Amino acid sequence: MHALILHRPGLPGWLSEMLKYQGPNRLAIQMLAWHETLYYHAVTTAVYAEAVGRALGMQDKELEWLIQAAFFHDYGKITWPSALVSKAHLSDDDRKLVNVHPITGEYYLRKYWPDVPDPVCRAIREHHERPDGSGYPAGLKGGEVHPLSVIVATVEVYTALLEHRPYRDKSFTRAEALAELEKQGLPGEVVRVLAGISEVVVGKTVGQCLS
Template sequence: MSPRSTPTTSQSAWSGQPQEDQADLAALLELSQAMLGAQTAAEVEEVLTRLSVRLLETRYALFLRYWQEQDVLRVTTQAGQYAAELGTVLYRGQGLSWQAALGPEAVLRVHRDALPPQAVLQPGTPRQSALFAPLRTSGGRLLGILTVGRIAPDFTRRDETLLATFANAGTVTLERIYQTQQANATRDGALLALGLALEARDYETQGHTSRTVTLAQELGGRLGLEAAELDALRQGAYLHDIGKLSVPDSVLLKPGPLTPAERTVMQEHVRTGEALVRHIPTIPAGVLAVIRSHHERWDGQGYPDGLPGEAIPLLARIFAVVDVFDALTHQRPYHAARPIEEALALIRAEAGHHFDPAVVAAFLELLGDGASEPTPAPPTP
């Protein structure tokens, strides 16, 4: 055989396979690649319905998500030609979707000329054949139903196999997403508990942790942070003052000014906090940056490292504004709560001194105060 006639690896892999098999493999490859990029349940449902219509050449595809609390199936995603299915709710036992959910088949197949009485038909839709593929975990948990329909030609065994494979891929991806969400919820609960442990010492008003977490997320979103950065910012907000657990009450709760020695003890909490949190497995670097650097100042006069300007990590610059604002507007052992307008004026005055000016601008816009004129910085005594 001459070099010219030697088949490539790709050609060898495809040679001898029916064209239909090649199309099926291509469809499954496209589905698996799309599933890899799905990060939410809604994205999984969109991939399943969109690709079912295109790759199975169906008239429509619907995804009915199972809501365990209400014990219902609800149409949450649709693709192709459809009427008013989106939002339709099916109670247990109602319709062919529930028949598929409760039955043993991997795919329920119904011919358009043999629709049973329990079929739920939207007004104005033509009679069509349909396939129903339940998404069930290995433990038997129902996640939803993927259903497709078309008027002609009739569905084949190949169509059933492909839809069942699509449903299996969706099940695996949804399980991964739900497990990640559960792990994140457990983690956030643990981090919140640590923040509340600080509040229990009464050095901050109740709710400081939750408020700063929420406001930091909103500000980070306005500044265009990516999902991973927002996650690190949220974790950092939960843990930003964890090092204060090692600060004596005589310093932490002192109502008057701190002595130089006491101030040194207080400032050490950022290093202590960073050292403590480093022991949490897989903690993002951005979390450590928030803990260590949220008391740095734009003018380089902050602590613990005296970082100036953009040398301060961005997440720490963002959280610094949120932390100070919450401290100003709520009662503390060493000062009374200030009105929001007064606190915003102080934040605005410190842009370019204490805070990153761009972060301050975004913060003022977030709170609806961006149109106000800048307030001159108060004179240094």
């Protein structure tokens, strides 16, 4: 059933192309099987990332790596108990799982997709690092974080703020989300590009992605 969902007509071109290959297809099916919110967050993040990458002049392999990293950035969450999806308050043990998911995601991506490009893995590992060193898992600062990782991090935060989460009362508006990106010190160039992109709507029918 999941394979049929992933291959239905109307998928974004990059996703349809990516899912032709056994490794990425298996990973995407696992995300959807773990929880559909993870899968649709991945699609939304990748759609925004593609728009940002094109606006910044990325082409060919660099753009492809950005899209792949954006789609699989949270793959490590499939190792979590599914109850974490709806949990409003995290325990210390929960927080440990959260903090390690970038490393877990890279590990399993390499396991199930042996020829995954290294820049994709690095962006997955670093997508929760922050310019001031307050991020995780390594507490990297500024130039220590790969440029692709910075873009994925910025876009991922933006999409997460626009989506429903059990630990807050309401989703952010676009203006509030953009302001939060600036507050976190994420790159102004990427924030400005996101400000110019119409909101992406990804429903349970993936072919209904609108921009």
